[in-house]
Amino acid sequence: MRDDAAVQVEATELLRTLIRNACVNDGTPGSGQEYRNADALEDYLAGVGLGFERYVSGPERVSLITRIEGRDPSAPTLLLMGHTDVVPANPRAWQRDPFGAEVVDGIVWGRGATDMLHLTATMAVAVRRLAARDFRPRGTLIYLAVADEEAFGTYGAGYLTAHHSDAIRADYVITESGGVPVPTRSGPVFPVTIGEKGVNWRRIIVGGTAGHGSMPFRTDNALVTAAEVIRRIAAYQPRPTILDVWRRYLEAIDLPAETVAALSDADRVLDAAGRMDHVGFARTAHACTHTTFSPNMIRGGVKVNMVPDHVAIEVDIRALPGVMPSDVDHMLSEALGDLRDHVLIEAPCAEPGSMSSFDTPLAESLGRVTAALVPGSRIAPRLMVGATDARYFRWNGVPAYGFGLHSPRIPHTDYTVMFHGNDERIDVESLRLSSLMWEALCRDFLG
Numbered sequence: 001m002r003d004d005a006a007v008q009v010e011a012t013e014l015l016r017t018l019i020r021n022a023c024v025n026d027g028t029p030g031s032g033q034e035y036r037n038a039d040a041l042e043d044y045l046a047g048v049g050l051g052f053e054r055y056v057s058g059p060e061r062v063s064l065i066t067r068i069e070g071r072d073p074s075a076p077t078l079l080l081m082g083h084t085d086v087v088p089a090n091p092r093a094w095q096r097d098p099f100g101a102e103v104v105d106g107i108v109w110g111r112g113a114t115d116m117l118h119l120t121a122t123m124a125v126a127v128r129r130l131a132a133r134d135f136r137p138r139g140t141l142i143y144l145a146v147a148d149e150e151a152f153g154t155y156g157a158g159y160l161t162a163h164h165s166d167a168i169r170a171d172y173v174i175t176e177s178g179g180v181p182v183p184t185r186s187g188p189v190f191p192v193t194i195g196e197k198g199v200n201w202r203r204i205i206v207g208g209t210a211g212h213g214s215m216p217f218r219t220d221n222a223l224v225t226a227a228e229v230i231r232r233i234a235a236y237q238p239r240p241t242i243l244d245v246w247r248r249y250l251e252a253i254d255l256p257a258e259t260v261a262a263l264s265d266a267d268r269v270l271d272a273a274g275r276m277d278h279v280g281f282a283r284t285a286h287a288c289t290h291t292t293f294s295p296n297m298i299r300g301g302v303k304v305n306m307v308p309d310h311v312a313i314e315v316d317i318r319a320l321p322g323v324m325p326s327d328v329d330h331m332l333s334e335a336l337g338d339l340r341d342h343v344l345i346e347a348p349c350a351e352p353g354s355m356s357s358f359d360t361p362l363a364e365s366l367g368r369v370t371a372a373l374v375p376g377s378r379i380a381p382r383l384m385v386g387a388t389d390a391r392y393f394r395w396n397g398v399p400a401y402g403f404g405l406h407s408p409r410i411p412h413t414d415y416t417v418m419f420h421g422n423d424e425r426i427d428v429e430s431l432r433l434s435s436l437m438w439e440a441l442c443r444d445f446l447g
């Protein structure tokens with residue numbers, strides 16, 4: 001028990017350091033400055049015989065690797081990956097300083113507390129404890145503290161995949177998103193993220209003919225055409241696809257049989273989500289069964305007395321795994337109908353989704369260690385609608401999961417609000433649980 005308390009204190013203090021370092025990534029190449037957290041982690045992990053590799057992808061953009069070499073080359077390599085950057089925060093909208101890392105009543109407040117510095121910290125705690133206890137596993141353990149997850153991984157996982165693939169070669173990967181308990185009648189269920197939707201951004205350029213705003217009759221107004229383009233996109237619903245992961249998740253979380261039946265039937269899911277009281281779950285049900293189209297930005301017009309001749313509409317499209325970027329373009333054409341030939345479409349981002357099998361030795365191991373730490377619990381596979389660095393590995397056929405082990409103190413419904421939102425926070429019991437889980441997992445899985 002004393003040892004458990006020490007783990008909690010250690011993880012809490014390391015997380016606070018990482019939050020205070022404020023490696024804020026606003027998407028510009030000079031932001032992030034992840035060297036601060038790489039330095040902090042190297043300092044923390046020093047003194048127990050670990051070696052370090054630093055990968056510099058740009059000025060002040062540093063990723064850190066340490067590894068515990070396995071003794072059996074045929075045994076699997078496990079990569080634990082935590083990102084060190086965070087998204088910006090607006091201090092005026094927070095109850096506490098987003099970079100103060102205050103601890104109040106067992107809760108650590110700060111940007112990154114749940115995305116995902118808590119896991120980056122607890123993974124490091126486990127690695128340090130294993131190294132200090134002279135852990136000599138069969139398989140190799142790699143810990144990667146990676147930069148730039150919050151801006152697509154260009155200076156982080158993407159850079160390493162392209163330029164240092166040997167350094168991150170692994171048979172299995174675990175990173176963020178998952179492990180927040182969903183209460184059910186038969187005990188808590190801890191979701192494991194096994195797949196993600198593909199990010200597809202499309203820019204629709206609508207043209208028109210400039211004219212005087214005082215004579216709108218029979219003009220070719222790009223903004224008016226754009227309004228119809230947006231209306232059609234918003235109304236468009238592609239045919240649902242019921243993925244195996246969605247069905248398995250529904251069955252695991254103990255919903256009424258009729259609800260499970262409706263939400264896992266391509267002919268009924270849209271109607272069932274439409275009638276659901278809980279709007280958050282309705283959105284999830286829709287997003288997990290459809291490629292979604294959300295028109296989110298518009299730029300057009302230069303002056304109030306001029307008929308505009310140019311409007312750009314930015315659409316955020318999230319494709320189900322198995323739906324290729326070319327399929328997305330086909331769907332968009334279908335949505336636009338006869339307006340398709342009147343617009344230009346650019347693709348600032350075109351990525352397929354990614355999916356791993358849940359039927360792996362790693363999933364079995366996760367199930368074992370989770371049930372040992374939280375008796376009566378079980379794990380279940382889940383599709384994530386956002387994107388993480390896991391996709392770089394899944395695209396190459398390496399099973400990559402999102403997990404952590406959270407206490408029930410902060411309800412699972414709060415997590416979606418905290419991600420990139422205000423008042424991000426984590427309870428210290430979750431830090432203890434995750435630290436112990438990573439350590440137990442390495443012992444169980446790497447042997």
Ligand SMILES: [Zn+2]
Binds near residue numbers: 083115116149176
């Ligand atoms: Zn994240």
